[in-house]
Amino acid sequence: MLAVSSKVRRGFAGLWWWLRQLSGDAAYESYLRSARAGRSSHRSGNRRNNCRGNDGTAILSRQEFYLDSLRRKYSGVNRCC
């Protein structure tokens, strides 16, 4: 019984994780992980609290990241017929 409930819990957790990734809800967390790992090469003029990744680049705030991601997403073909 315990094993079944643990499997169900894991199933829901996986679904929730998938939904957050798919919708873009978790995009900022992924970006932060990537930036802190020192791989972000982007340099922004809007710096916040002098936060920097391991490679010294400025880390965007959640709002800055959201607007930046929208700008990138909607400047190319992103929806089909």
Next chain:
Amino acid sequence: MKRVAKFAVWTALALTGAWGIATIAMQRGEPINATWFVIAAGCTYLVAYRFYSAFVAARVLSLDSTRATPAERLDDGRDFVPTHKWVLLGHHFAAIAGPGPLVGPTLAAQFGYLPGTLWLIAGAVLGGCVQDFVILFFSIRRDGKSLGQMAREEVSRRGGFIAQIAVLAIMVILLAVIGLVVVNALRSSPWATFTLAMTVPIAMLMGVYLRVWRPGRVLEASALGVVLVMLAVVTGQWVADVPQWARLFTLSGPALAVAIIIYGFAASALPVWLLLAPRDYLSAFIKVAAILALAGGILIVRPAVQMPAFTRFVDGNGPVFAGKIFPFCFITIACGAVSGFHALISSGTTPKMIMCEGHARLVGYGAMLMESFVGVMAMVAACALTPGVYFAINSPAAIIGATPEAAAATISSWGYVLDPQMMRQLAQMVGEQTLLNRAGGAPSLALGMAQIFSSTIGGTRLLGIWYHFAIMFEALFILTVLDAGTRVGRFMVQDLGGRFWKPLGHKSSYTSILLASALIVAAWGHFLYQGVVDPLGGINSLWPLFGIANQLLATVALVVATTILLKMGRLRWIWVTLVPMAWLVIITMTASYQKIFDPNPRIGFLAYANVLTAQLAAGKIPADRIAETSRLIFNQRLDAAVTAVLVLMILVLLVEACWQWYTILSRRSAPALHESPYVHTRWTDASTAGTVPTIGETPTGGGA
């Protein structure tokens, strides 16, 4: 033992699929249960994915999971983001699945259920999925380059330019035709118009929520938006029942066209966070939910398909659109079988997010199979209506008349029963003034969906709510394509126009933004308005034109793919892309020739223009319709010119590609591939590549 069990399972699946296809192909005279469609399509997809896509992956493309993808090498957390394969499958599917696989099959149902269904299944398995898969793979190998860039590098410089112009042309025609679908769905319908109008302030509220109150919290904002939209669907019934409110939201076709044109301009010129992005989130959630609900509904209700396997309209005199089954069935259903537009997505964001080359099979081939399944479900929903009701909804007034009695008389003369009283009752039950002459596919699909949904939940009491939910779902995500497409079109106009007049190319200049937005909106707005005032319904001209443009773009993609395969030394397997390419060339060239030169005025653009010109010269056109008729004549000639230009461009590309193939095969030139150099993946060794990272994890560099 395990091998024997596997062999038995796959043999059983293959036989069941073949049985399903044989059943839907052989059934004559009485309704067939929709379950057979699900069995035929589902089993074929599983077998094709297991064997054909594996063959393409291993033998034709030689996917190499030890090779680092651009997402790994260039990871910047923004454009290049390593993404789990199931998440990327969802992303890619959401991007490729637009209104096309819903509307195309619904329109093609006028030939009967069989031709469209077989084309959806075979076209996807052998053509569309292969195209999406190979273009995705080639783009991954080239750091996520676009189709245009690959055409320029691998075929010729002209190839890239042709692809760019073809994309702009297809975009203009696409936006006009989907705008027309929305107009025909909302015309004289206060309930549907109110519901859709409400999505604008709801999206703006979500925009402010995401921009100011809770930046980037997409799920919270989407949940809020979905609740408000459902509320709008329900209150729409009340609006339609109150005369003064109903008057306000009862709009004619031309008025709706103008409203959509203004909306498109606003969505293109306003900041993206305010309207476009939140509407996109809202639409994505409702789209996925509605498609899942339709799949579930079909499985639970198992409706009987009322449409015969073939109708009499295979002869080319169909009321929905004119033209014989060959080639028009194959261009009417583009998305769902083969869609060139998908090549833009496969060479857009997806190749920059793929973690491992091995995932390209699931994402490229698998997502297209899912879209094809959506097309089959749309076909089932449309064919679940009785043929009489289907033709009454989808035929223009010029052919069947504008009253239920006239429509019943015409449709009965074709051999399909239609009771005028039943048409009135049906309209009343769904809360509409009339369901007649709603060409475009959306209302008949909505009615089919509503019947399936109401058989599951609520019965006929909720038929109106379900119908308007389905209309809202279709219109909402058509408008999402329309506003996103207008914005991309604006960028293209700025790019192309900037070559001739520099200030237009300044993307941050507000004058340039407004001017380019006005140009692109004027282009599709012109076609949209002409479609709305066309007495033959507009869809008859515009949908085939869109299908031709889309399949021509698929031809470009398959020409590029064939050239690259040849350069890779895969001559033996070149038929994998060459056969679908040749088929597309045959159907697009035949359809284009017929659309331009056919003497039947319902098919040939020039013949229709000549008939109208003769009527004008003979004084048969009333004085108040002379200006409108002159515009119609100009528009038919414009349609002919657009088709001819597209065909000529593709012929130039084909000649250049054939020359390139000849020089490679005759060893006159050494094949030069433009792949990025090999870099070994850091995440794992070859034996486990494709399995890391697992769900819940995100790769952070170094890796295993």
